[in-house]
Structure formats: C-alpha cells, structure tokens
Amino acid sequence: LLDVALPPGFSRNRYVYLSYAESDGKRSGTAVGRGRLSDDGRALEDFRVLFRQAPKLSTGVHYGARLVFDGRGYLYISLGENYQRMAAQDLDKLQGKIVRLREDGSVPPDNPYAGKPGARAEIWSYGHRNPQGLALHPRTGQLWESEHGPRGGDEVNLVKRGANYGWPLATYGIDYSGRPIPEARGGEAPGTEQPLYWWKQSPAISGMAFYDADRFPAWRNSLFLGALADRDLIRLTLDGDKVVAEERLLGERSSRIRDVRQGPDGYVYVLTDASPGELLRVAPAQPGE
Template identity: 65%
Template sequence: MPSRFLLTLTAAALFPLLAHAADQQRLPSEEGELTIDTVAEGLRQPWALAFLPGGKDMLVTERPGNLRIVSADGRVGPAISGVPKVWYEGQGGLLDVVLSPSFPKDRTVYLSFAEVGEDGKAGTAVGRGQLSQDRARLENFNVIFRQTPKLSEGNHFGSRLVFDREGYLFIALGENNQRPTAQDLDKLQGKVVRVLPDGEVPKDNPFVGQKGVKPEIWSFGHRNPQGAALNPWTDQVWINEHGPRGGDEINIPEAGKNYGWPIATHGIDYSMAPIPEAKGKHVDGMEDPHHVWEKSPGISGMAFYDNPTFKKAWDHNLFIGALATEELIRLQLEGDNVVHEERMLGELKARIRDVRVGPDGYLYVLTDAKDGALLKVGLGAQ
C-alpha cells in the first residue's frame, strides 16, 4: 500500500505556510482550502489516465510502455498485456488513453503511442483493443491510425485523444519538431485529425476529395498539442499546445482552419532568435489563439469542470497541467472566454502531465517523473 499524506495548498505563493502536524500543511486558496491526497506513487513517467465504469478504478499509461489499473485506494496493478510495442525515446512512448463511448458494451480501449519506422524516425499511432473481463490484457489490439510520414527524432508527438458527442475521434498531432510541416496538407504533422472509431475517414471532413491533401485533416497549423478535452457546454473540442519559447495556446479547432504555426506565433526560438518562418503574432487568413500565454507554462493535460461536488467554486472552470512551471492552472470561463487565471500546486514542485475530473468530482492529477504520482485534489470547507 503506498504511503498517503494530505496537503492543503494554495495556488498563489503569497502567504507563508502555516504550522500544522507533520503530515499536513495548510494555505488558503482563492476558492477555499485545497486538499491533496497521494493516491498512488511509484508510477514510471505516467502520461494519461481514464476512469473505468464505476469510478473507482483508472487506467494509467506509463511512457516506457506499460498500461496499469490503479484503484481509488491506491493499489497499482501489474502491467496489462497486449499493449503495443512503443518507441520510448525522447518524448515518445505510450501516451494517451481513452475509453470507447460504448465501453460498457464493447470494452474497447484506445491508446496513442510513438511508433518507429524502418529509417529510425517515428510518428504517432493510435490503436484499440478490448479489455479482457479479468482486466489483465488487451485483446485483438490493432492500429487504426498512423501519422505519415514518420519524421520525429524524439520530439513533438502531440497525441491527445477526444471523442465528441457524435462519436468521432479527434487526434491532436505534433509537428515532430519539423516546423514547416504544420502547413503541409500532404502530411499529418501539426494537425488535428478526425476519424471514425475504426479509423476510417468521415465523408464530411473538410479536405475529403482534394488532390494531394490528407483527408483525415480537420485543422492544421498546430505545433505540439498536449491537452485536449470536450467542452461539455458547447460540445466543441478544445486543445492546448506548446509554443516554442513563449506562445503556449488554447485553440478551438474548426473544420479546415489554419492555426498559424510556424507563420503566426507569439513565441521565439529556444535560442532566443526569431522563428525563421514567422511573420508576426497575427497573420491574415490564420486563426488567432483563443487564449495565449506570452510566457510558456509548458501546458499539458486539460479538463473542464462540470460536476456538482465543487460546483460553487469550480463550475465552468478549465484545469490545465503545466510542466515547465510545475503547476496546475485554473481558468475561470464566462461562455468561451477566459476571465480569470489561478496557479495551483506550485509548492509541490512537480511537473503536472495530466488532469481529469473524477466521477466523485475531485481532480485527479498525474505528475511527470521517473517516480510519478497520482494525486487527488479537492476543496475543504467552502
């Protein structure tokens, strides 16, 4: 059984820690006292989680290639067999996990992962298999989508998966650190694609039938999307994506639209030089970011809050993990507009890779480390 502790933290580091028992610390936050339980420890670079029906057990991916079941009381199960071989290099490995919308009937689990080609370069792949009744293996796993061509030497796989209300699967794809490819419609780098659950292309995708264009493409001009979620109030897919040095973005990808990278960006190169292809923050014919951070938090997983448990404090909020600044970001929304931002969990000094809202209304957070943890975050008395 993993050790357990309770922390209470604030997003803002404006107040000194208050003295309490050794296993507990307290700070006020903007919406009340935050509580953090460590559900599980010892996870190896966990990347994503998905709740199984019943809400007490979760599937968790570890980037080296393991898929495990973690129970609400912290039991970490053995690696599930039948998971595809992944390319565990750089930022690659086993990445996102989502359940089929009809999982109670078909027991289908979708995984995204880095897959290497014959020339040693890699790309994002997505496959699906059925979780066995004893939950020990994935059966009949097959790949339904491959990013082509394979261009990554270890960077920018993207990989978040989202089903919309109509059952279409959206896959957010990085540009493999090959900037110009995000604008190339004959390549799947830097794109959001939309496919049917079996990987087939919907007939009403925006580029179907156009010569020299990949028909899977829904939108393009993306850099490295590492968060995606379905807005429960509008039924639109939202994504977040890493900028270079500056310019992390939230976008709401619409059919056929160009989101600018690398021609339009708020960031510069890591070398401090301008992006060679960039023409400014706004370029005619390209979509401006829905929301942008001039200084990059290094954003990752994201989740909309739509649950009665902490409705008073967090209703219509969007939570986003931050890798570089080691925080959980809370964005307050009015309609689609971001009207307030709070930074949370910075005192933990942990890279936040994924965040999901559990059926119990608590936030479940994965920390990105060789000895990663699953945290349960809630509010005390409001």
C-alpha cells in the same frame, strides 16, 4: 505510451484506445490502436493499429497524441509537428494537425479536406505545434485544444473545421535561441486563427480538462491545465468562450504535471511524469468552495 481513452460505448464493447510513439528504425510518429479489455480485466485482446501519422518525421519529440471522442461516432487525435515547423502547414502531411476519424479508424467522407488533391483526408484542422491538451466543452460540445509554443506563445484554441492555427507563420513565441522564429510573420498572419488565450512566458501546458461537477461549485465553468515547466496546475475561469481569470493551485512542485482529469466523484485528478509517478487528488483549499 501517450494517451489512454475509453469510447462512449465502452460498457458494451470494452474497447480501450491507446496512442503512442512508433518508430520505423530511423524516424518516429504517432500511432493509435485499440484492443478489447479481457473478461478478467487483465489484458487487451485483439489489439490492432487504426491510425499512423505519416510520413514519420520525428527524432523523438512533439508527438501530441491526445484522444477525444465526441459521442457522435467520431474520434479526434492531436498530432505534433515532430519539430518540423513547416510540416504543420503542409496538407499532404499529418504533422501539426488535428485529425477526425470514425471510431473504427476509417475516414469520414465529410472531413474538410476529403477528396481534395494534395491533402490528407484525415485532417480536421492544421497549423498546430505540439498539442498536448484536447477536450470537449461539456455544455457546447465545442472541441478545445492547448499546445506548446516555442519560447513563449503557449496557446488555448477553439478548434474549427478546416481552420489554420498559424504555426509557424503566426506565433507569440520566439525560438529557444532567443531569436525570432524564421518563418513567423508576428502574432498574426493572414488566413490564420487567433488563440483564445496565450502565455507570453511558457508554462509548458500539457493535458487539460473542463470542470462541470457539482461537488465544488466554485470550480464550475473552469478549464484546468497541467504545466510541465512551471510544475503547477492552472485553473482558467471561463465566461462562455472567454477566459476571465487565471489561478495557480499547487505552487511549484518537485514534479511536472502531465495530465489532468475530472473524476466521476467530482475531484480533479492530476498525473505527474516523475519517476516514480504520482496520481494526485485535488480539491479547493477552503471548505465549502
């Protein structure tokens, strides 16, 4: 199980969406389905699969699988490249992509590659490595994404329609062996988008969320990201679409931070992926901030 999300119409339709890894016995990929929450709140009824990543290429890694609803009837899904680097550049595959669907799983006819030979109509953007963060900016409605680099080169990106985010042709990271990525042409490559922000040493960023609540004014205009390798919560201070400061909030913990959300009460909630897992409620250290 990789993500759980409620659509804007949940109070009316009681749908719950799940993303998860699905195997065919040899390889695996990301799938997304939805079910209706039962009247007693104890089960999902009439669950059905709406989307499957194809072809299945993963041996157990790089699923991505964050879910975001834009409030206009569309669902965005982030998909890892399954550790098959060049698949992120292949438009006939759904690895290393962000896809856009209608909430019922159908493909919008105005997607950038709909109707183009040799391309999957679901694709919204491509050239992603392993995007584990996806969120809408609360003021602009712009879709933002964060993804793991290899050894270095973790990124935050503004997702644009039909754009290529470069992996593995453009990266600021190196291979885990310490050698360059074989396909990489450096930090930039023709026809690819530059990240909004990136790290030379990978914190292994995971889930992310914007903060737009009134409870803690000093945190407004912030983007929070979990860190798996660094075991911390990262706060990026924003000025429009620019990152102007970075802060680490929790110190090195014994658990990796898997996801982060703004709660309806204005606190920040953090999920660890330890065993047993923890749900943490986070507030500024200084009263009044």
